[in-house]
Amino acid sequence: MDSNTSDKVYAALEKFRIELPSWGFANTGTRFGKFTQPAAATTTEEKFSDAGQVHLLTGVCPTVALHVLWDCPSGAQSTDDIRKFSEKYGVAPGSINPNIFQDQEYKYGSFGNPETSVRERALTHTHDSIEIARRLRSRDISLWFADGSNYPGTANIRQRKEWFQETLKKTHDALSPEQRMLVEYKPFEPDFYHTDIADWGMALLLARAAGPQAKVLVDTGHHYAAQNIEQIVAWLLSEEMLGGFHFNDRRYADDDLTLGSIDPYQVFRIFHEIHFFEWETEKLADIAYMVDQSHNLKGKIEAMIQTVEIAQQLFAKAALVNRKKLVAAQKSCDLVLAESLLQDAFATDVRPAIQDWRNSKGLPKDPREAFRQSGYLERITKERAAKNSRNVSSYA
Ligand code: RM4
Ligand code: MN
Ligand code: MN
Numbered sequence: 001m002d003s004n005t006s007d008k009v010y011a012a013l014e015k016f017r018i019e020l021p022s023w024g025f026a027n028t029g030t031r032f033g034k035f036t037q038p039a040a041a042t043t044t045e046e047k048f049s050d051a052g053q054v055h056l057l058t059g060v061c062p063t064v065a066l067h068v069l070w071d072c073p074s075g076a077q078s079t080d081d082i083r084k085f086s087e088k089y090g091v092a093p094g095s096i097n098p099n100i101f102q103d104q105e106y107k108y109g110s111f112g113n114p115e116t117s118v119r120e121r122a123l124t125h126t127h128d129s130i131e132i133a134r135r136l137r138s139r140d141i142s143l144w145f146a147d148g149s150n151y152p153g154t155a156n157i158r159q160r161k162e163w164f165q166e167t168l169k170k171t172h173d174a175l176s177p178e179q180r181m182l183v184e185y186k187p188f189e190p191d192f193y194h195t196d197i198a199d200w201g202m203a204l205l206l207a208r209a210a211g212p213q214a215k216v217l218v219d220t221g222h223h224y225a226a227q228n229i230e231q232i233v234a235w236l237l238s239e240e241m242l243g244g245f246h247f248n249d250r251r252y253a254d255d256d257l258t259l260g261s262i263d264p265y266q267v268f269r270i271f272h273e274i275h276f277f278e279w280e281t282e283k284l285a286d287i288a289y290m291v292d293q294s295h296n297l298k299g300k301i302e303a304m305i306q307t308v309e310i311a312q313q314l315f316a317k318a319a320l321v322n323r324k325k326l327v328a329a330q331k332s333c334d335l336v337l338a339e340s341l342l343q344d345a346f347a348t349d350v351r352p353a354i355q356d357w358r359n360s361k362g363l364p365k366d367p368r369e370a371f372r373q374s375g376y377l378e379r380i381t382k383e384r385a386a387k388n389s390r391n392v393s394s395y396a
Contacts, residue, residue, distance in 0.1 A: 148191030215243025
């Protein structure tokens with residue numbers, strides 16, 4: 001690799017940070033059941049400890065996303081504990097995810113529930129989450145809704161849209177000037193007929209109506225199989241409405257598999273659109289990169305390190321596209337050349353350059369191997385095994 005190429009990799013890695021999900025370290029499963037892992041985290045402190053390991057070894061995961069119901073059992077009071085964990089384990093709280101889908105009250109929805117009192121309850125929880133974020137100095141409140149219906153005719157789709165508009169606006173009104181709210185969409189699941197925020201267009205309209213601090217969050221697993229996600233990314237960038245990502249890979253639906261495990265070229269194409277936008281417009285794309293995965297079978301910490309490594313590789317590869325040549329090739333409709341510029345960058349082995357970068361930062365060259373050597377997994381397995389043999393009921 002010539003020095004120009006390794007400089008580009010270095011520059012890309014310098015600006016790439018990715019947030020870990022607290023729930024990615026907890027026992028998760030499918031609707032058929034949960035296979036518990038002896039080393040899985042069952043407390044917020046353990047989740048911080050595990051996230052701290054991933055950051056220690058990779059150096060690029062300084063924050064951990066929190067799910068309010070699972071990580072802040074005492075609401076805003078929990079923030080004192082969280083600050084302590086954050087200091088102890090060297091990772092800061094990141095995006096705050098309200099949970100308005102798990103309680104019994106939300107059987108027929110949250111912001112779209114026909115019952116005023118349930119919508120109010122959901123709004124109160126969201127306001128509490130904003131307060132938690134304020135206390136923790138977290139910028140982003142990340143909103144995902146399970147709202148929808150299972151059968152035609154059972155929900156007033158237009159009316160629910162209005163309730164969403166209203167309640168999202170009230171959410172926006174409670175934000176501090178430096179905070180943002182991210183609106184996530186998902187085509188189906190848990191509901192199978194209609195979902196209130198089913199795609200990026202709906203999320204975009206709702207975010208726009210809510211106010212200037214609302215942006216769209218793209219979860220890569222939340223699309224129909226054939227959808228062109230990088231086009232959605234390009235459009236949201238051009239509308240200055242792309243707020244963040246939940247990264248994961250999928251083969252069928254919202255499979256929450258390891259990023260790049262099924263289709264790494266797609267993730268590369270997404271990153272390319274972002275690099276291309278920044279280069280062409282000379283604007284900074286202010287995007288929160290976050291992981292949203294559930295490793296039901298793989299070891300959780302090891303899989304998270306693997307995810308971060310893949311993310312770095314694909315982000316760095318996408319930085320290698322010769323964009324000057326690309327613009328010229330696109331203009332002259334030199335199709336084969338234009339396409340091959342992406343393919344060449346994708347085919348470049350950036351791993352040695354990433355190792356050099358790690359070396360220059362005093363990080364282990366091979367974070368996964370370093371993790372295996374560290375003894376951390378053996379230690380937590382011993383400490384947590386007994387607790388994990390008992391059944392766990394919540395999702396994470
Ligand atoms: C959803 C969505 C949300 C995540 C929950 C647990 O499918 O991806 O972002 O918080 O799962
Ligand atoms: Mn998500
Ligand atoms: Mn999901």
